[in-house]
Amino acid sequence: xxxxxxxxxxxxxEQLQQRGTTxxxxxxxxxxxLAPAFPSGLRPGVVYSLLGSxxxxxxxxxxxxxxGAWCGVVGLPDLGVEAAAAWGVDLDRLVLxxxxxxxxxxxxxxxxxxxxxxxxxxxxxxxxxxxQRLTARLRTRRTSLVVIGNWPRAAATVHATTVGWDxxxxxxxxLTRQHVRLDITERHQRRxxxxxxxxxx
Amino acid sequence: xxxxxxxxxxxxxxxxxxxSGALRVLLVWCPDWSIxxxxxxxxxxxxxxxxxxxxxxxxxxxxxxxxxGVEPGLRxxxxxxxxxxxxxxxxxxxxxxxxxxxxxxxIEDKIPGVHLVRPGLAAVRSKGASRFYGSDRAAAQTLLxxxxxxxxxxxxxxxxxxxxxxxxxxxxxxxxSPVAHLAPRESATFLAHxxxxxxxxxxxxxxxxxxxxxxxxxxxxxxxxxxxxxxxSRFGAAGLRAHQLAQGADAPALDPRRVPRDLTAxxxxxxxxxxxxxxxxxxxxxxDDLMASLTSDALLCNGIRVVIHTDDGRVSRRVWRHPWHFxxxxxxxxxxxxxxxxxxxxxxxxxxxxxxxxxxxxxxVEPESVDSAAHHAPGLxxxxxxxxxxxxxxxLQHQLGHEGVLVSAVSGGRLLDERRVLRPWGxxxxxxxxxxxxxxxxxxxxxPPPATVFAEARPVQVxxxxxxxxxxxxxxxVSAAPTVLASDGPQRITAWAGPWPVQQRWWRGGAAYHRxxxxxxxxxxxxxxxxxxxxxxxxxxx
Numbered sequence: 001x002x003x004x005x006x007x008x009x010x011x012x013x014e015q016l017q018q019r020g021t022t023x024x025x026x027x028x029x030x031x032x033x034l035a036p037a038f039p040s041g042l043r044p045g046v047v048y049s050l051l052g053s054x055x056x057x058x059x060x061x062x063x064x065x066x067x068g069a070w071c072g073v074v075g076l077p078d079l080g081v082e083a084a085a086a087w088g089v090d091l092d093r094l095v096l097x098x099x100x101x102x103x104x105x106x107x108x109x110x111x112x113x114x115x116x117x118x119x120x121x122x123x124x125x126x127x128x129x130x131x132q133r134l135t136a137r138l139r140t141r142r143t144s145l146v147v148i149g150n151w152p153r154a155a156a157t158v159h160a161t162t163v164g165w166d167x168x169x170x171x172x173x174x175l176t177r178q179h180v181r182l183d184i185t186e187r188h189q190r191r192x193x194x195x196x197x198x199x200x201x
Numbered sequence: 202x203x204x205x206x207x208x209x210x211x212x213x214x215x216x217x218x219x220x221s222g223a224l225r226v227l228l229v230w231c232p233d234w235s236i237x238x239x240x241x242x243x244x245x246x247x248x249x250x251x252x253x254x255x256x257x258x259x260x261x262x263x264x265x266x267x268x269x270g271v272e273p274g275l276r277x278x279x280x281x282x283x284x285x286x287x288x289x290x291x292x293x294x295x296x297x298x299x300x301x302x303x304x305x306x307x308i309e310d311k312i313p314g315v316h317l318v319r320p321g322l323a324a325v326r327s328k329g330a331s332r333f334y335g336s337d338r339a340a341a342q343t344l345l346x347x348x349x350x351x352x353x354x355x356x357x358x359x360x361x362x363x364x365x366x367x368x369x370x371x372x373x374x375x376x377x378s379p380v381a382h383l384a385p386r387e388s389a390t391f392l393a394h395x396x397x398x399x400x401x402x403x404x405x406x407x408x409x410x411x412x413x414x415x416x417x418x419x420x421x422x423x424x425x426x427x428x429x430x431x432x433x434s435r436f437g438a439a440g441l442r443a444h445q446l447a448q449g450a451d452a453p454a455l456d457p458r459r460v461p462r463d464l465t466a467x468x469x470x471x472x473x474x475x476x477x478x479x480x481x482x483x484x485x486x487x488x489d490d491l492m493a494s495l496t497s498d499a500l501l502c503n504g505i506r507v508v509i510h511t512d513d514g515r516v517s518r519r520v521w522r523h524p525w526h527f528x529x530x531x532x533x534x535x536x537x538x539x540x541x542x543x544x545x546x547x548x549x550x551x552x553x554x555x556x557x558x559x560x561x562x563x564x565x566v567e568p569e570s571v572d573s574a575a576h577h578a579p580g581l582x583x584x585x586x587x588x589x590x591x592x593x594x595x596x597l598q599h600q601l602g603h604e605g606v607l608v609s610a611v612s613g614g615r616l617l618d619e620r621r622v623l624r625p626w627g628x629x630x631x632x633x634x635x636x637x638x639x640x641x642x643x644x645x646x647x648x649p650p651p652a653t654v655f656a657e658a659r660p661v662q663v664x665x666x667x668x669x670x671x672x673x674x675x676x677x678x679v680s681a682a683p684t685v686l687a688s689d690g691p692q693r694i695t696a697w698a699g700p701w702p703v704q705q706r707w708w709r710g711g712a713a714y715h716r717x718x719x720x721x722x723x724x725x726x727x728x729x730x731x732x733x734x735x736x737x738x739x740x741x742x743x
Contacts, residue, residue, distance in 0.1 A: 084609075
């Protein structure tokens with residue numbers, strides 16, 4: 001029995017996948033506001049490290065969520081659900097595990113089974129074996145993980161810096177807009193994007 | 202009496218000729234049902250002084266409390282003044298109804314087509330029954346004997362024309378003579394002598410009754426002699442209904458309700474045990490049976506009530522709601538969680554210094570809200586998420602505990618933490634109507650919602666240049682411009698605004714708070730709360 005061309009292509013894609021390259025796999029969509037920062041979307045099955053902004057993490061959840069994927073949030077008991085909803089995250093498909101405690105790895109691995117994107121606070125110390133097993137699981141499930149904090153060998157590191165706020169003065173006014181600069185380091189390349197959130201006050 | 206003839210003419214409108222207006226009704230009344238139901242369900246001594254309260258008004262009280270002068274309609278405080286040892290419980294119509302189901306079933310055993318008037322009061326058409334048992338009296342007597350053997354409660358029976366007349370006749374009975382019988386067409390005469398206040402429960406218009414009383418109309422007979430069009434035009438629909446009732450022209454139909462089968466899955470333990478896994482495993486077959494009988498009735502269940510009895514007389518009663526319908530495994534999970542909660546509870550109950558464990562003597566699982574499976578075609582509301590998702594998340598829940606995996610919704614409220622509703626995975630979230638998002642919430646924060654909302658507000662310090670705390674007085678005057686915010690470490694404040702008052706249930710003596718928005722030199726923006734002197738971070742924009 002001969003293999004069809006399609007089978008061969010998908011087998012090759014599988015192999016490429018397992019080597020950490022992304023040919024062929026559809027990227028996770030991102031929120032239109034973040035499109036300049038992630039022009040080709042989020043790569044599936046890899047870990048991003050995000051520093052400095054929970055808002056950006058919520059914005060990253062919005063893209064897969066709007067496409068109908070389940071999303072998970074691990075270890076963020078103080079998550080602003082209303083802000084997530086404002087970004088367009090479908091709360092009916094958002095699962096929160098506020099306190100995974102010792103079971104951080106197994107929780108993230110379990111959520112990777114069902115979710116398109118998981119956002120998690122950085123865990124305590126993990127052994128290299130645990131890291132390896134988790135990244136392998138993420139790769140096979142094609143689930144992306146955004147770690148808020150540092151992560152060894154992240155596919156990309158996103159530094160978010162708040163440049164300034166509009167609307168608040170000395171003793172009067174109210175916050176209307178946030179200016180954020182994203183510095184993204186991916187494969188030794190660095191790009192910076194400035195965002196205004198929300199676009200219209 | 203010419204009035205009666207008029208009444209007969211007026212009442213004859215719109216009805217088939219030659220038929221008396223109201224239906225012959227056989228009514229079963231259980232006096233003081235509300236109290237009896239609570240006493241049985243919660244295991245109260247019948248002699249205990251007890252009152253049920255709805256919105257601060259006593260709606261029912263036990264006989265012992267009544268002896269002390271407590272009566273329905275009193276304010277709680279007045280009632281407690283008269284009877285200080287009384288136990289006050291919230292009025293729970295759902296529980297009363299639930300306790301009444303067995304009575305409905307018992308009536309159904311003898312006479313089919315039971316109409317529920319309200320918990321404690323049920324009616325059947327007497328026509329078929331009296332033909333079957335020989336006469337109205339015989340039917341009433343048979344029903345009474347059956348119920349007496351079945352129900353552990355005072356039961357009275359009345360037969361009359363129409364529901365209203367039967368109810369009024371039932372109120373004339375006593376424990377010694379528990380059956381009231383009004384011959385056909387006798388009802389109008391019986392009603393005519395009743396005071397106008399008999400209408401109070403039927404027509405919730407105290408103003409109308411008051412006006413009638415001031416007009417000198419004191420009995421239903423007086424009301425019945427008035428021309429119906431005049432009463433209608435003066436008092437509207439309530440007047441029309443009152444006039445019809447006064448003339449004994451009650452609704453010519455009953456609405457028989459299909460009494461659901463008793464589907465409770467009961468498991469008893471003799472002797473009691475505290476082994477959670479053993480209990481869950483023992484309950485499993487009866488829960489499977491329950492699910493099978495639901496399926497055979499083409500019913501789906503998305504709410505269950507789990508009642509656990511312990512050997513020290515405590516009852517743990519909890520309703521679990523599910524966003525879609527339950528499976529047997531999911532029901533058993535909830536039994537397990539409730540048992541876990543109960544045993545966690547008993548550890549705190551450690552008063553004597555000894556370790557107390559409660560022995561579980563029985564577990565009851567009752568379907569609380571069932572619906573026809575036909576209403577839940579796949580793809581509509583109530584559809585289960587992908588089985589894989591359910592299994593994974595339920596598995597995670599087994600690992601982390603019931604409260605470990607949550608789903609969320611946005612709800613109405615002033616404080617940000619109140620606006621965030623978190624529920625364990627598998628519990629139903631509040632429906633949009635309950636979230637009250639569309640209501641105006643004066644004092645809510647303008648601008649974009651903060652990404653971090655602290656589950657518990659964190660204490661911070663807000664200082665002036667000379668390191669003194671910023672104080673806000675009752676009128677919202679700020680003592681000095683805040684310049685330093687100390688949370689993890691001191692940071693200069695670059696911009697701020699406030700105070701914005703948060704009016705939060707001041708009528709319950711809750712503290713008045715003021716809100717401030719500040720931006721610190723690190724670029725982080727905060728939402729702060731203060732009661733005047735102390736400061737907390739409510740949320741962070743980051």
